[in-house]
Every structure is written in structure tokens, then in C-alpha cells.
Amino acid sequence: MTVSKTAADAARASRPLRREPVDPAGDDSMLQLGELSGLLGYSLKRAQLKVFEDFLRCVAPLQLTPAQFSVLLLLDKNPGRNQTEIAATLGILRPNFVAMLDALESRDLCARMRSTNDRRSHILVLTDKGRAVLARAKKLVANKHEARLIEVLGPANHAALLEMLAKLAQEF
Amino acid sequence: MTVSKTAADAARASRPLRREPVDPAGDDSMLQLGELSGLLGYSLKRAQLKVFEDFLRCVAPLQLTPAQFSVLLLLDKNPGRNQTEIAATLGILRPNFVAMLDALESRDLCARMRSTNDRRSHILVLTDKGRAVLARAKKLVANKHEARLIEVLGPANHAALLEMLAKLAQEF
DNA sequence: GATAATTGTTATGCGGTATATCAAATATCG
DNA sequence: CGATATTTGATATACCGCATAACAATTATC
Numbered sequence: 013m014t015v016s017k018t019a020a021d022a023a024r025a026s027r028p029l030r031r032e033p034v035d036p037a038g039d040d041s042m043l044q045l046g047e048l049s050g051l052l053g054y055s056l057k058r059a060q061l062k063v064f065e066d067f068l069r070c071v072a073p074l075q076l077t078p079a080q081f082s083v084l085l086l087l088d089k090n091p092g093r094n095q096t097e098i099a100a101t102l103g104i105l106r107p108n109f110v111a112m113l114d115a116l117e118s119r120d121l122c123a124r125m126r127s128t129n130d131r132r133s134h135i136l137v138l139t140d141k142g143r144a145v146l147a148r149a150k151k152l153v154a155n156k157h158e159a160r161l162i163e164v165l166g167p168a169n170h171a172a173l174l175e176m177l178a179k180l181a182q183e184f
Numbered sequence: 185m186t187v188s189k190t191a192a193d194a195a196r197a198s199r200p201l202r203r204e205p206v207d208p209a210g211d212d213s214m215l216q217l218g219e220l221s222g223l224l225g226y227s228l229k230r231a232q233l234k235v236f237e238d239f240l241r242c243v244a245p246l247q248l249t250p251a252q253f254s255v256l257l258l259l260d261k262n263p264g265r266n267q268t269e270i271a272a273t274l275g276i277l278r279p280n281f282v283a284m285l286d287a288l289e290s291r292d293l294c295a296r297m298r299s300t301n302d303r304r305s306h307i308l309v310l311t312d313k314g315r316a317v318l319a320r321a322k323k324l325v326a327n328k329h330e331a332r333l334i335e336v337l338g339p340a341n342h343a344a345l346l347e348m349l350a351k352l353a354q355e356f
Numbered sequence: 357g358a359t360a361a362t363t364g365t366t367a368t369g370c371g372g373t374a375t376a377t378c379a380a381a382t383a384t385c386g
Numbered sequence: 387c388g389a390t391a392t393t394t395g396a397t398a399t400a401c402c403g404c405a406t407a408a409c410a411a412t413t414a415t416c
Contacts (some may be wrong), residue, residue: 181230
């Protein structure tokens with residue numbers, strides 16, 4: 013037998029030959045996830061759904077979705093911007109942002125003002141009510157939602173998780 | 185003045201008074217994300233979209249979505265199961281699983297077989313073609329998709345990320 | 357054996373996302 | 387200047403993911 017090393021051989025050799033985690037196979041009515049539990053995208057999506065669900069619960073008294081909350085946050089931090097700029101920053105397409113703003117404006121949380129410089133664009137502003145709702149939402153999010161996340165993960169892990177997700181969202 | 189300590193006082197005191205990260209404020213055309221970058225759900229969703237996008241690109245030659253890939257994986261690991269069981273494990277509602285199976289079956293990747301025990305249920309099986317496609321998909325996912333993730337994050341971080349996401353997906 | 361529960365299915369609606377298109381306003385360039 | 391191109395907000399539309407109600411066939415329960 014020769015000593016030829018194929019790519020597969022090399023890969024196998026370089027791997028620390030870890031034992032398969034054989035998912036705990038509890039109940040026989042519980043299916044085996046197999047390599048699904050190692051798929052980052054799979055866990056990512058499931059975690060995202062859970063986190064959004066908790067967000068909605070925590071901020072339910074104010075009737076704000078995560079997307080709406082992010083719009084209010086952005087308007088507060090970036091006064092004087094128009095629809096195109098806000099939408100683009102959030103990864104929302106302009107056509108889809110129209111109905112979103114309609115909903116917020118109909119609740120008197122923000123307003124569109126025609127720009128004097130460029131009469132095509134609408135300058136977006138938070139109303140007083142919008143600022144008040146945002147302030148209350150921030151407290152609910154911090155004290156109920158994020159607090160629970162930090163509790164479950166631990167502060168250090170929470171920070172590390174945030175950093176990794178930001179890296180993925182950027183340079184991937 | 186008394187020495188009463190409110191909950192807010194305690195929280196403020198226990199916090200290591202960290203400096204605000206003042207997002208790098210580069211270009212003046214770039215908007216300030218503000219506390220948005222600290223919102224886990226926000227980064228979670230953006231990262232998830234990027235990861236799914238990369239998955240689709242890597243496995244494009246086989247024309248498989250993440251959801252379809254997860255179904256094939258589950259069928260392979262759990263032979264003899266019916267639609268209800270597979271769908272429930274993946275968090276897919278039975279009505280929505282029907283069209284998904286139709287698509288896979290029309291491509292001859294899997295098949296429904298009437299159970300002899302319970303003639304209501306359909307036992308799901310991978311076809312030979314389904315097994316072949318799954319095998320190729322696994323390689324693409326491991327060598328292109330997950331490999332890139334591990335490269336960007338580093339192996340240790342990748343493992344830590346996976347663990348934290350799994351924890352969130354479970355006990356949250 | 358009558359009633360209830362389960363399985364797969366269809367129909368349907370809602371929200372998120374994507375593209376094409378339009379009128380008004382502005383920018384560009386000959 | 388004036389013709390053309392671009393930008394902005396908006397509408398219409400379509401597709402996908404996700405959710406509920408309802409149904410026929412089959413099986414379970416009592």
C-alpha cells in the first residue's frame with residue numbers, strides 16, 4: 013500500500029476526530045436532528061424567531077414591531093433625513109417603506125415634512141408622542157427584553173454574541 | 185440626604201460605566217445606528233439573512249433552499265416518519281408542508297408511501313436521487329458555506345456562537 | 357357502534373419582500 | 387437656456403413564509 017494522501021485523507025487527518033454528539037435521543041417520539049444542529053443558519057433562524065417573539069411580548073403594551081421600533085430609533089438619532097435614507101439604512105425597499113410610514117404617521121408617532129431644499133423628498137420627524145412612545149419602548153426593551161437575554165446568556169456571552177452577529181451582518 | 189438605594193441606582197452603580205461606542209460616524213451620508221447596534225434581535229435578523237443568502241449561493245447548483253435541505257437531512261436521519269412528525273420537528277405547519285413535499289416529490293427527491301399500519305399517514309422516504317443530491321449538498325454546505333463561516337469567525341467563536349444560538353432557540 | 361381525534365389536504369388571508377412603473381421635482385449637460 | 391436623465395415618493399403587483407379554518411378519510415375511544 014502506498015502512502016498517497018488525498019485531500020479527503022488530509023481533511024480527515026487534520027480534524028481532531030471529535031465524537032459525534034449523537035443528539036440525546038431521549039423519547040423515541042423525538043426525531044434526530046443530526047447535522048441540522050450544526051448548521052449555523054438553522055440555529056440562527058430559530059433563535060431569531062424566538063427573540064422577535066419575546067420582543068413583541070415585551071413591547072406589546074405599545075403595539076410596536078421590531079421594524080417599527082427600529083424606525084423610531086433611527087428617526088430619533090438622525091433628524092432631518094428623508095424616506096430613502098432611513099429605509100436604505102434599515103435595508104427596507106422604498107416602496108415597502110411607504111406603508112410602514114403611513115402606519116406610524118396615522119398613529120401620530122412621526123410626520124412627513126416637505127423639504128424646502130428639495131421639494132421631492134419628505135423630511136421625517138418624530139412627533140412629541142413619537143418621542144414619548146420611543147422612550148417608553150426603550151425602557152421596556154432594556155428592562156424586559158434585553159435583560160432576559162442577558163440573564164439567559166450571561167453578560168459576557170451576550171456581548172460576545174452581539175459582536176459575532178455584527179461581524180456576520182457586515183463582512184459576510 | 186438619605187442613603188436609600190433604588191433599583192435604578194443599583195443598576196447604574198453596578199454597571200462598569202462604559203463609554204458610549206459612538207458608532208464610527210464616518211461619512212456624513214452614513215446614518216447613526218445608535219442603540220440599534222446593541223439590539224440583539226436586529227443583528228440576529230441581519231446576520232440570518234446574510235447567512236441564508238450565502239447558503240443559497242453555495243448550494244445553488246443543486247437548487248435547494250435551506251428549508252428543503254433541512255427536510256432532506258431529517259428524512260435521511262429519520263426513516264419511516266410521516267408528514268406530521270417531520271413538519272413538527274422543523275417547526276413547519278402541516279398545511280404548509282404539503283406544497284413543500286409536492287415540490288421535492290415532483291423532483292423525485294423523496295416519495296410519500298401510504299403506511300400499512302395507519303392508512304391515513306404518509307411515510308416519507310428519500311429516493312436514490314434524493315440521497316445523491318443530499319450527499320452533494322452536504323459537501324457544498326460543509327466545504328463552501330460552513331467553511332466560510334468558520335473562516336470569518338474563527339473555529340472557537342463559531343462553536344461558541346452555535347452553542348449560544350442553540351440555547352436561545354431552546355430555552356427562550 | 358356512535359362519537360371523538362388524527363392525517364393529509366385545500367382554501368384563504370396576512371405580512372414581508374421584490375420589481376416595474378409613474379408623476380413631480382431636480383440635476384446634468386449640450 | 388432647454389432637452390434629457392436622475393431622483394423621490396408612491397402605486398400596483400407578485401411571490402413567499404406563515405397562520406387559521408374547514409374537509410374527507412381513517413383510526414381511536416368509550
